[in-house]
Amino acid sequence: MTRQILNSALDAVGNTPLIRLDRITKAEGLQCNLLGKVEYTSAGGSVKDRIAKRMVEEAEREGKLIPGQSVVIEPTSGNTGIGLAMACAVKGYSVIITMPSKMSLEKEAALRALGAEVVRTPTEAAWDSPESHIGVAQRLQKEIPGGIILDQYRNVNNPLAHEFTTGPEIIEAVTSTPSTSTAPSSSKVDVLVAGAGTGGTITGISRAIKKTHNPDCIVVGVDPKGSVLAVPDSLNTADAGAEYIVEGIGYDFIPDVLSRDPKDVDSWVKTSDEEAFAAVQKLMRVEGLLVGGSSGSALAGTLRWLKSDEGKKIAQTKGANVVILLADGIRNYMSKSWFLKLALEAEPSPLAKQISSVLHKSETISDVKTDVPSKS
Numbered sequence: 001m002t003r004q005i006l007n008s009a010l011d012a013v014g015n016t017p018l019i020r021l022d023r024i025t026k027a028e029g030l031q032c033n034l035l036g037k038v039e040y041t042s043a044g045g046s047v048k049d050r051i052a053k054r055m056v057e058e059a060e061r062e063g064k065l066i067p068g069q070s071v072v073i074e075p076t077s078g079n080t081g082i083g084l085a086m087a088c089a090v091k092g093y094s095v096i097i098t099m100p101s102k103m104s105l106e107k108e109a110a111l112r113a114l115g116a117e118v119v120r121t122p123t124e125a126a127w128d129s130p131e132s133h134i135g136v137a138q139r140l141q142k143e144i145p146g147g148i149i150l151d152q153y154r155n156v157n158n159p160l161a162h163e164f165t166t167g168p169e170i171i172e173a174v175t176s177t178p179s180t181s182t183a184p185s186s187s188k189v190d191v192l193v194a195g196a197g198t199g200g201t202i203t204g205i206s207r208a209i210k211k212t213h214n215p216d217c218i219v220v221g222v223d224p225k226g227s228v229l230a231v232p233d234s235l236n237t238a239d240a241g242a243e244y245i246v247e248g249i250g251y252d253f254i255p256d257v258l259s260r261d262p263k264d265v266d267s268w269v270k271t272s273d274e275e276a277f278a279a280v281q282k283l284m285r286v287e288g289l290l291v292g293g294s295s296g297s298a299l300a301g302t303l304r305w306l307k308s309d310e311g312k313k314i315a316q317t318k319g320a321n322v323v324i325l326l327a328d329g330i331r332n333y334m335s336k337s338w339f340l341k342l343a344l345e346a347e348p349s350p351l352a353k354q355i356s357s358v359l360h361k362s363e364t365i366s367d368v369k370t371d372v373p374s375k376s
Helices: 022-027 048-061 079-091 105-113 133-143 157-176 200-212 273-287 293-306 337-344 350-371
Strands: 018-020 033-038 071-075 094-100 117-121 147-149 191-195 218-224 267-271 321-326
Touching: 018 157, 022 033, 022 273, 033 157, 048 079, 048 157, 071 079, 071 133, 079 094, 079 105, 094 105, 094 133, 105 117, 117 133, 133 147, 157 200, 157 321, 191 200, 191 293, 200 218, 200 321, 218 293, 267 293, 273 293, 273 337, 293 321
Parallel strands: 033 321, 071 094, 071 147, 094 117, 191 218, 191 321, 218 267
Antiparallel strands: 018 033
């Protein structure tokens, strides 16, 4: 493929790789193909770059954003904010991001580095409370001249960004990769698994695949325990109101852009923080992918679904393609306690013990030599 000079960072949004997760596939005893859509290679570092770019450009096209006057205000868990701050840095708009306190310091630092103003809100505030990140954004929008909320929760350009970019990219990668004896493929996207936050990602990709490629594709939504997005609602009752650490997925309300219609999302899986972070470690240590917590949720949800009665047949079908949306990278979470525990407090590996033994032996020999009296 010919590479060309890009005009701005916005031209480096999307076009992310679809990567085989063959080592995990083998370790889990699966016959199907696990394929990770790795979104942290996008310019702003996450899948949310796509919706930020589209929402800004469509607002300009509709005359809602006015250069030199408009101030973009957005409530977000961070990644949409980073995408918007990047887009607005390129286009010259001021940006205010409201974000719950639980979101990482790295997200705030990235936002401020891009020139955005950041307002933190109480994590425990209900979505419809005046103190929530949504309520504070609405208050700022009313009081600040030129303020505009592009509103990822209701903006149709959220799912459309994925219907027109992420979905087609996945379809093209799968259909253009030939099936071989060593890497058999159905040449279809048979299953798509994605976490749900606003729900625009899973809704948009599902529509792209089912409308234009494979109407029989099974779409699986992953929702953290404590969130209310999964269907049926009975899935959410056992852990209703529980706090979860993983960022970027799950909500205490149903965003307008999330389709809970079984025609768009066939099945739902609930995941815990513990299994999400264990899956992050697996993706890093086994596949070399430096992903964030919600990507771990997506992999954990995938493996759970493949072991269910519904998923067992796909799991043991050679050439079946199971695509997992890996939403962002570890950049935004490196100060979080779950990651520090994973990276710095893990049990010593056999190699680490061997290194320690070698160095200890060297130190002992050195001490002995030092203690030997010299000949006079």
